[in-house]
Amino acid sequence: MELIIHWTLHGVLILLAVLLISFTRDGLTGLWVRRVYEMVYPLYRRKGGYMLLVDLDSLKAINNRGGHPAGDVALRAVAQFIRHFGGWLSFRFGGPTNLLFFLPSADKARAKEVAEQICSACRAVNLFVSIGFGQWEQDTDDALGRAKVAGRNCVRGQE
Numbered sequence: 001m002e003l004i005i006h007w008t009l010h011g012v013l014i015l016l017a018v019l020l021i022s023f024t025r026d027g028l029t030g031l032w033v034r035r036v037y038e039m040v041y042p043l044y045r046r047k048g049g050y051m052l053l054v055d056l057d058s059l060k061a062i063n064n065r066g067g068h069p070a071g072d073v074a075l076r077a078v079a080q081f082i083r084h085f086g087g088w089l090s091f092r093f094g095g096p097t098n099l100l101f102f103l104p105s106a107d108k109a110r111a112k113e114v115a116e117q118i119c120s121a122c123r124a125v126n127l128f129v130s131i132g133f134g135q136w137e138q139d140t141d142d143a144l145g146r147a148k149v150a151g152r153n154c155v156r157g158q159e
Contacts, residue, residue, distance in 0.1 A: 026092035028072055029079035031099060037091040040102075041137075044089070049104040050111035050133050050158075052087070053144045054078060054118065056097040057128040057152040074127055075099075081121045085114050100140070108133075108157060115155040123153070134158030 024036050032040075044051070056062075056078050063071040079099060082090045087101030094100075103111055115131040122129045130152045132144030139158040147156040 029075055029092055029099070031079050031082075032089075032091045034091060034093055037093065037100065040089065044102050044104060047104045048135070049102060049106045050108065050135055051100060051102050051137070051140050052111060052115050052118075052131055052133045053093065053140045054082060054099045054101075055130045055144055055148070056099075057130055057148075059097045077125060077127060078118075078122060078129060081118050085117050085121070087114075112155065112157055115157075119153065119155055128153040131155045132157070 024033060025031070026033050056074060059071050059074065062074050075097070079090070079092075082099055082101050086103060089104070090099060090101035092099060103114060106114070111133040115133050119129055119131055130144060130147035131154075132140050132142070132147050133155070134140035134143050135158060143156040143158055147154050150156065
């Protein structure tokens with residue numbers, strides 16, 4: 001009887017762990033979900049630094065050419081580049097193509113450098129991203145808008 005209770009408790013703990021992961025991580029990209037961003041943002045603001053908002057350009061065209069699995073592969077690749085270039089605090093953020101990450105304690109030059117590295121890495125595998133960076137959420141979103149107006153596949157920073 002003790003063994004059954006132990007295994008039942010073990011199963012419940014595994015289930016709780018799986019549920020916790022599913023509520024905090026995006027199933028497609030493995031990035032944190034927006035709900036976690038909302039918890040972390042106040043801590044980021046106190047520490048300072050920059051945030052980058054990355055948008056995968058032409059996801060619809062990718063999906064039309066190769067189906068939704070091709071779009072999923074593209075989003076996973078962009079998420080992997082973000083993590084590779086220092087985006088350990090990275091989130092699936094807005095719409096289906098928006099990924100955001102923090103660079104705590106970074107200055108503007110470092111934020112631009114990382115954004116350019118991600119853009120270049122994506123181009124190397126024939127993916128194109130627009131990236132906006134800034135210290136505040138609204139500045140970052142505005143910078144992303146300017147990148148898209150500039151023709152996409154580019155980086156724009158906080159003015």
